Amino acid sequence: MDALIVIFITGLIGLFVGMMKKPVLSLSISVLGLISAFILMLYYKSYESPFGNYNGLNFTPSGNIFALLVIGLTLLIVLSGFNYFKKDIEHTADYYGLILFSLCGALILIGFTNFFMFFLGLEIMSIPVYVLVGIRKQNTLSSEASIKYFFTGSFATGILLFGIALVYGASGTFDLNEISNSVSIWKEAPAMFHVGVLFILAAFLFKVGAVPFHFWSPDVYQGSTDAVMSYMATVVKIAALYSFVTLFGSVLGASGNIYTGILEIVIIASFFLGYVSALKQSNFKRLLAYSGISNTGFALLSVFTGDFGSLWIFLLGYTASTIALMTVSQAIEKIDSEDIKNWKGIGYKNPFIGVVVLISFLSLAGIPPLTGFFGKFLLLSGNYQNHLTLVILALISSVIGAFLYLRFVINVFAKESHAEKICIGPLHITVLIISTFVSIFGWTIILF
């Protein structure tokens, strides 16, 4: 709870400091704020918070690790995006302010106990991102992306609210525990409740980017800048997934037989559609967007088991690789890193980037020694009992994914190419080292 407040305050201060046109200062303030929030969140159990606690937000132990992950990731994003943000002096503080406010929304989403807080968290998270997507005013693509994101987003909010209203109508309360008790009491739930649940499910599938509702993500990812895209692909997705699993994993689990059938179809569709449509992609960001869709499909597997640990490991692997790749694409901004053809031979000419790209793609593909594999392994072994076909299809789709990633790695490591040596800024190097370290040794966390 206090971490939330600290972040909010840093956001405000950052905005005011922005007026003094010193980008480094606003960077340092937001980094400071984030680190202190991280520490607060780490030891939130061991001290009595001065602000007292509000029952609308409580961070369960599993929620806690997710919050830590989210804050850490924002820290990395803020650091890696600094080179881009400081280009137009006046607006650097806006970037940081908006990202921090959106982070507050994400934290609320991780700790919500009733629909009330859930709706607020979702909106606080989404609205700043609408603005962030369209921040490059003069660029038509980014304005088009923000339009698409805004309209689909608000349409989904409308549906979500309609769902919440129906659920409220059926159960008479907004609080999750009471709903779950009443769900367990009803021997046969009223039709209105189920329709409401389905509407909420639809809104969630949109937010997460699963198949029937995935159309926005490739366009929006392509339109937004690298830093914003990495933020959307990691923090927004984690928060949405976590709330999805809390809601549908545990709370509405009792009425599970309705939506498991639908969810399976959605997962299988997102497996294959994501990787298959990424095969012919020539734009780097769209490729990552499509692979993001399939990885969401993988993450949704954890809804059946409601197992937060395996979801965490998987997301750790996925987000570490995405952050690393996006930082690399920011680092080699000079050669218009959006088109894959320009990536040819980069890895061979500067080996550090080559190694980072290799490890992150292998971790995404799920090659064993890396975190990505253990995430998938834990998810699959949790689900193989009653969803065997799902597991087999997951493996087959991950082969297509491996083919996709490998073709990219081959392109990056091509020997005879005209790419030249690129020097990378210190910030980028630190971010890359941290994320590669996480990709390689991240899985050892399951041993403690």
Next chain:
Amino acid sequence: MAADILLLTIITLPLVGSAIIGLFGKNLPKIIVGTIATSMVAGSFLCALLIFMNLPQSQIVHLFSVINLEGLKLSANFQIDALSIWMTLIITGIGSLIHLFSIGYMSHDEGFYKFFAYLNLFIFSMLLLVLGSNYFVLFFGWEGVGMCSYLLIGFHFSDLEKGTANSVAARKAFIMNRIGDVGLLFALFMLLGTFGTLEYSEIANKLTEIKSSGVSLPLVAIVGITLCLFLAATGKSAQIPLFTWLPDAMAGPTPVSALIHAATMVTAGIYLVVRSNFLFELAPFTKDVILYIGLATSLVAAFMAMRQNDIKKVLAYSTVSQLGLMFVALGMGAYTVALFHVTTHAFFKALLFLGSGSVIHAMSDEQDIRKMGGLAKKIPTTHLTFLIGTLAIAGFPFLSGFYSKDEILAHALIHNPVIYGVLMVAVTLTAIYMFRLYFLVFHGKFRGGQETESHIHESGISMTLPLIVLAILSVFGGILNLPGIFLHKGAHWFNNYLNGNTVGLDKVKAHHLEPNQAIMLMVVASIIALSVMTWAYVNYAKRGNIAKADEDLNVWERLSNSKLYIDEIYNFLFVKPLEWISNFVYHYFDVMILKNGILSFASLIEKTGNLSRKWQSGFLSSYLFWMVLGIVGLISFYILKIQF
């Protein structure tokens, strides 16, 4: 010294010889290399002679065990008994003579040390084959001999015009032998299956136990084993199905053909049948198969030899037909008689090959008899020894060939007069083509080129000495097994020597002709030999007509000259289809179905990739439309679920 140490020296001497020459031969002078090789083989001949003098009862020497699991015991142990020692004597005796001969013959060849290393290795593996006390060691020697014959036949692989032909012949020999080896392999497996062991003595004892205990004999297994053994024998001793490699193997240098295709390797098949006589006795069906195939081979080979124009090809076909003769003897169960003919045949065939070698050496590597003639005066010793060899093989009375052929004919008469008749035809054909060869080469006027005539010279002492020794042996070889009518107590010394000591031979009942029939037989044989000699003398020496050129050969002569087109038939039946299948399978199956199949599957996925990319139309309204459609899908799914 104890027999087993002698035995081991016999085996290790050639191996040591080939190792020394192989490693250091390059920088040793030629004469030293030659003497080392010959002395090694002569040394093992002497040891064999020592063992032969005081032959102990058959004794097994265990060297080391290759494999011993509870289910399977295979060990390298060797055996001394009459059969193995006699074969060693032949191999090492004639082997040393041939080594002596090849010192002179190969003196101007730059691969000199390599040649002797391979020869010693060949003798070593032949000794392994013969001295082994179980089929496993026999199989070791069997394949080793095949390998060495490949190396030796393809020895002149690098000379410019005939190089590839030599290596193709060597490859053909190796593959044909390999087909025979597969047969031997199956025989071994079936033996292991039925008897659980590969030792000769143990198998023989098991057979006697089964026979005495009245339990029904595993007849099907035994017939199977014997047939596979016979298939192996045909591969190695060039019988009907697998004999085409022997004439082509003449591509190797002449001492090689002498050693391999007269004295040692070709006799391996007969040794195998004689060694496993206890099995063949129980399979009358296989014995008949051997009989008829032997008969067919001797006739066909004799016919082919009639019109061959290469001196070594004629001798090669005569070897095949003599082997056919020996297999006929084996078919009739006359093992010792077959072995006697092996011995005598080794003598005069080695003599004829070495003789032809010195003729070729004299004619500076010219092998076509149409370019020779009237060499009698120019190379007298070769001429004399070659004449003795021809007389011996043609069955001239009182020479070694006469006695051994007579024994086989006697057995044929007893067994079935028809076979006797066919054999007589084969024997006469042999006499005809041998005398034709002799008169064309040594009599009439010289048909070769002017400068080859000037070079003709009698070959050195190292080449003529073995010729003389072999000539003496082929004259007095017959006394080994004189029939009863000549001397009473010493008669059939060779048969008794063999029957006494080898496993299973003593149980074979020997049957003899009464004296007057034997005399009548000998008279008939000698009359035929003499009449053919005079006819040949008249036809070739007196009227002086020579072998016709290829164009004006009449029908049967063209058939005989072109080897009844058997090579072309084999090529058509086996080689061409194999190559066609290989191409077909590779192009259609491997490339078409498997490789392209998978690639097309991959491109299918990529096409769907294109399709699903198009689905992303870019219009906001279509996105929202698909969202609403998704929700409708969810609700309808829910409603359907509620109904059922």
Next chain:
Amino acid sequence: MSPSVNNIGSSLDFFVIVAIALFVIGSYGVLTRKNMIVLLMCIELMLNSVNLLLVTFSKYYGTSDAQIFVFFIIVVAAAEATVGLSILIMAYRSNKSIDIELFNKLKD
């Protein structure tokens, strides 16, 4: 206390039906209309239909937390409207038109 649409008395039905009708009209408007401002208005319409629904249910349950939720929804709707309009102006400045069909450059 398990209310369902058909047995809580006729008065609630009318409000729910009106709310659902409003919601459907709003979503239909979002799908078909070309002009972005109209789109914004239709989204607002959907949100208001939800407010109506919430108020009727809170009247039925007699508790007031749903009504507080309605206020929050109105506040959020306002925030969204402002952001939406500013994005709209930005789009107009770069494309000189606010017709949604023109914005289809981002595709593959």
Next chain:
Amino acid sequence: MILLVLPFVFALAAFLIPEKLVKYFGLVAALSSLAVALGHLAYFNPEHLVYIFNPNKAFPMGLSFKMGYDGLSLTMVLLVNSIVSIILLANYRKELAENKLFTSLVFFMQAGLLGVFLAQDGMLFYTFWEITLIPIFLILYWFGKQDNNSVLLKFFIYTLLGSLGMLLSFIFLGTSVQSFAYNDLISSGLFIPAKIACWISCGFLLAFAIKIPLFPFHTWQPSTYTTAPMAGTMLLSALMLKMALFGMIKWMIPLTFTGIQDIKWLIITLGSIGIVYGAVIAIKQKDIKTLFAYASISHVGLIAAGIILFTQLSLESAIIQIINHSIVAVGLFFAADIIESRTGKRNIYELGGIAKLAPRFGFWFAAMTFVSVSVPFTAGFIGEFLLIKELFVAHWFVGIIASTTLVLGAVYMLRAYQLSMFGAPKMTQFEDLKWNEILVFALLTVSAIVIGISPQCIMNFVKPSIEHINELMVGGLNFIK
């Protein structure tokens, strides 16, 4: 523990060594790891299992990171270390030897392979199985022919698809037994219904069949072998192949014995088809490397069919044949590479008369041809003799098909040797072998002969571990006669 860590250390150290010294470093490092392995061999008693890393802490999801070796895996470790040192020796004179990246990748590969053979835990086995895929892929990609992207992709994806099948089976077994340790997996009395057991063994089969490669899954192999650099082909054919065969002996059959019975005859037929198929295609091949690749398909089909019979004799002779196949693969591909590096041509019809220009090469290439045709006194002779015997005992018809390898083997090997070596020389000069090349050939031939003469030393070494596997077997049904 040094046994496994050493190659990793060398791989990293390779980057620090200056360019000139890398090739000496490579040789010294490979030999020292071989020495360490021999050290382990010195005081190793074949009866019991030696653990080199045995943390007794209980890990989640049943993972237990146990590492250790018994007779069988120690032979494989020795094979890996010696073959890697021979590869580096063979590579000594080529310019690739100077390349730091190449040497470190080779040592990475060695570490992965050792991991596979030393793993006593299902997941660990699977992890190292995949790790080995990365270095070999990079070697093939950077040091192979330039335009081999599609070939490499097919190779990587093919093996990955197979290993995912194995992952599924491991997950199924591991989670139902609550532990991935080898001893628990193998001796858990868990009863799997026959149908599912068959699916599990099919999962394993998919992974191993693609790696071996068995008949229908082999299309990646010839193209990958031809485009790979020499060391890459040797690593692939001599060592990566053995992972699959070792996996069959140690993991596939014991773990899913009930399932294997249904697909046993399927594998035997696939193996025997592979024998004839590989040999027949090899007969008419023009490119010498593809010819040897198809030859290795034929050799390996026999081994795979032998292993599946799972009798004491067939397993031991399969191990001898595995060692023999490594020797043959390294020798033949080394000779093919010598021809290619000196004449630039690989089409045997364009070659000719090399034996006249380079007699020493002619001799040693002949020696390797005879070892591969399994002439007596070579390991191949004993291995093939016993394997064909077991197959013959299993079913006479399979025995006959297996025995065709003798004849067809002679046909294609001698054809390749004779077309390239004999006849009139078609090229002007072909400089003869240097000292390191002769040393490699000598080592290979001598080891083939030594094993050929006394296979008992290996058989005794491996026998206790096979009996150990059999005792631990589910239901302990003692079927090894």
